[in-house]
Amino acid sequence: MELAAAQALWEPDTVYLNTASYGLPPRPSFEALSAALDDWRHGRTSWEIWGDSTEESRGSFAGLVGADVEDVAIGATVSDFTGMVASSLPDGARVLxxxxxxxxxxxxxxxQSDRGVTVETVPAGRLAEAMGPSTTAVAFSxxxxxxxxxADLEAVEKAAAEHDVLTVVDATQGCGWLxxxxxxxxxxxxxxxxWLMSPRGTAFLYVNPALRDRIRPASAGWYAGEDVHSSYYGPPLRLAESARRFDRSPAWFSWVGTKPSLELIASVGVEAIHEHNLRLANLFREEMQLEPSNSAIVSIEAEDASTQLERSGIQAASRAGNLRVSFHIYNTDEDVAALLKALGR
Ligand SMILES: Cc1ncc(COP(=O)(O)O)c(C=O)c1O
Structure with a gap:
C-alpha cells in the first residue's frame, strides 16, 4: 500500500508527535482489538483464535528484521527479555x-552484581572504541x-566481532522506521x-541460534513447549527446539492488536516509512536551523515546551530537559508547520 493512502487509516485528534512514547494504532488494529474485546465480554469464542495472532505477528516480525521465524521469541516487555539474557551471562561478565x-x-x-557482573557506561557514540578483550557484552539501543x-551499527558490529563481544541490542526506538x-x-x-504501533505488551526477541543453548529459558511455561497444546500439564520438561523456548505466555488482546499493525508496516515497507519520517524530521530541523540528521526523533533544547505545545493541541515529550518530537507514518507536512507555529517560528 502507498504510504499516502495508508495515512487515511489513522485518526489523531491532536498533532501527534510522540511515537517515541507510544505509537497510534491504524484502524484495522483498533477494530480487531475492539472486536476481540467484545467477543471476550460476551463469551462468543474460544481463546485459541486470539492466540493465532501471536504466531502471525511472530512471522511478520521475522520478515521485518530479515530473521528466520525459528529464531524469534515472543514476550511482553523488553526488560523481561534483557533480564533473561543478563542472568545467563557468565559470572564476572563485563558489560558495556x-x-x-x-x-x-x-x-x-x-x-547481577552479586555474581561479579560489572557495567561500564560511556557516551553512546563511544561504544565501539570502548570495547576491548575484557568486554563480555555490549548492551545498547x-x-x-x-x-x-x-547508533553507528557498522562500527559497533566490527568492534564486537574483533573482541568477541556479545551484542544485546534494543531496537524499540528503531524497528518500524529504520x-x-x-x-x-x-x-x-x-x-x-x-514504532510498531501496537498495544503495550507485545515484545520480540531475536536470538542468534548459535547461542540458544547458552540462555536459560527461566520463564518457560506451557507456551514454550515444543507442542504448545500438549504442554499444559506435568513433566517431563518438553521445551521447543526453536527460540520459542524463550516465549512468555501471550497477552492475547495485545497480540490481536499487533498483528494488523505489523501487516500494514510490511505492506507500506520500512524503506518508504524511513524516507517519509526522515523527510519530516529534517524539514523541522531545517526550519530550526539545525543540521540534517539520520533520526526520526528530534530532541531540542526547550525547557517545558511540551506543556506549552499541549495547549496548542500538539503531543510531544520532555526528555532530559529537552523537547522530544518524533515523526512517523501518520505525520504530515502540516504537522511540522503546526509545530513550528506553536514554537513561534
Ligand atoms: C529504548 C526503549 N526500550 C524499551 C522501552 C520499554 O521497556 P519495557 O518493555 O521494559 O517497558 C522503552 C520505553 O520507553 C524504550 O524507549
Whole structure:
C-alpha cells in the first residue's frame, strides 16, 4: 500500500508527535482489538483464535528484521527479555552500555552484581572504541530514547566481532522506521507499542541460534513447549527446539492488536516509512536551523515546551530537559508547520 493512502487509516485528534512514547494504532488494529474485546465480554469464542495472532505477528516480525521465524521469541516487555539474557551471562561478565541507555537494557545487568557482573557506561557514540578483550557484552539501543541518536551499527558490529563481544541490542526506538537486519547481532529485542504501533505488551526477541543453548529459558511455561497444546500439564520438561523456548505466555488482546499493525508496516515497507519520517524530521530541523540528521526523533533544547505545545493541541515529550518530537507514518507536512507555529517560528 502507498504510504499516502495508508495515512487515511489513522485518526489523531491532536498533532501527534510522540511515537517515541507510544505509537497510534491504524484502524484495522483498533477494530480487531475492539472486536476481540467484545467477543471476550460476551463469551462468543474460544481463546485459541486470539492466540493465532501471536504466531502471525511472530512471522511478520521475522520478515521485518530479515530473521528466520525459528529464531524469534515472543514476550511482553523488553526488560523481561534483557533480564533473561543478563542472568545467563557468565559470572564476572563485563558489560558495556551507553550512559543514557534506557534502563530496560541497563538495570538487568546491574542486578547481577552479586555474581561479579560489572557495567561500564560511556557516551553512546563511544561504544565501539570502548570495547576491548575484557568486554563480555555490549548492551545498547539502536536509537537512543532521549536524544534520538542512531547508533553507528557498522562500527559497533566490527568492534564486537574483533573482541568477541556479545551484542544485546534494543531496537524499540528503531524497528518500524529504520531498516534492520537482526542477524547482525546476537540478541535483538523490540517492544511493539511505539514504532510498531501496537498495544503495550507485545515484545520480540531475536536470538542468534548459535547461542540458544547458552540462555536459560527461566520463564518457560506451557507456551514454550515444543507442542504448545500438549504442554499444559506435568513433566517431563518438553521445551521447543526453536527460540520459542524463550516465549512468555501471550497477552492475547495485545497480540490481536499487533498483528494488523505489523501487516500494514510490511505492506507500506520500512524503506518508504524511513524516507517519509526522515523527510519530516529534517524539514523541522531545517526550519530550526539545525543540521540534517539520520533520526526520526528530534530532541531540542526547550525547557517545558511540551506543556506549552499541549495547549496548542500538539503531543510531544520532555526528555532530559529537552523537547522530544518524533515523526512517523501518520505525520504530515502540516504537522511540522503546526509545530513550528506553536514554537513561534
Ligand atoms: C529504548 C526503549 N526500550 C524499551 C522501552 C520499554 O521497556 P519495557 O518493555 O521494559 O517497558 C522503552 C520505553 O520507553 C524504550 O524507549
Amino acid at each position: 552500555a551507553p550512559d543514557m541507555e534506557f534502563t530496560s537494557n541497563l538495570f538487568p545487568y546491574f542486578t 539502536v536509537v537512543q530514547s532521549s536524544s534520538g541518536e542512531v 531498516p534492520l537486519e537482526a542477524s547482525r547481532f546476537d540478541f535483538l529485542v523490540v517492544h511493539g507499542y511505539k
